Amino acid sequence: MTKIPKNPRILLCNDDGIHAPGLKSLHKIAQEISDDIWIVAPESEQSGASHSLSLRHPLRIREVSHKKYSVNGTPTDCVLVALRHLMKDKGRPHLVLSGVNYGSNLGEEITYSGTVAAAMEATLFDIPAVAFSLDVNDSGPKWATAEYFGPQVLEGLMKYSWPEKVLVNVNFPDLIIKSVAGFRTTYQGQRQIFQDLLETFDPRGRPFYWVGTPKDDDSPHPHSDLTAVKQGAISITPIHLDLTHEDSLSELSGHFK
């Protein structure tokens, strides 16, 4: 069990890149609880990078300003570079925040998400970590909603006794501040139909393929992250990194005598 101390040293990361507007929102959120903030984020957009590590090219670090760096790698690379190198002598962070992602990370999407992966990497180092995402539909991102409610989420998480291997996945709905229907602690949901793949043709008539957007949930679990965001609430999901399916262990062992 870990508690976040008062005025924690915070590391910020994301998967939308060092110049993303969501990172500025995350900085504002972090400033509400700390004045010791480090930023290490990818040089270019890494959405969908999931928990990948760069093994086939060298990582270059660029100092953008004081305690702010970009890395030519994935969100996971950024957290590694921060913990193993940049912050090594200054003391590791008490809290890692990732996001605020442009677009929600709900249900199975979290397995693709670079935003959640940065939080995963921190969790593997036993550091409390939160992934923040903002649902975006047709009318443009409502960063003010994330900036308004983000500090309230952190305030609640300051009281949380973090178990090992657990991160917190937070999704804000695509609503203006006064329309938000409060906070809900939720389960990771499941979509009935998942990723779409679109076939299109180039000017020479050759087909190419483009990964589409996730389909909606046909039968949402009433306490899922998907349902909460659909109903206009802020979803807060504890995610456990132990992927073992315990119930299968005894049956499986019977098949391998």
Ligand code: MN
């Ligand atoms: Mn992203």
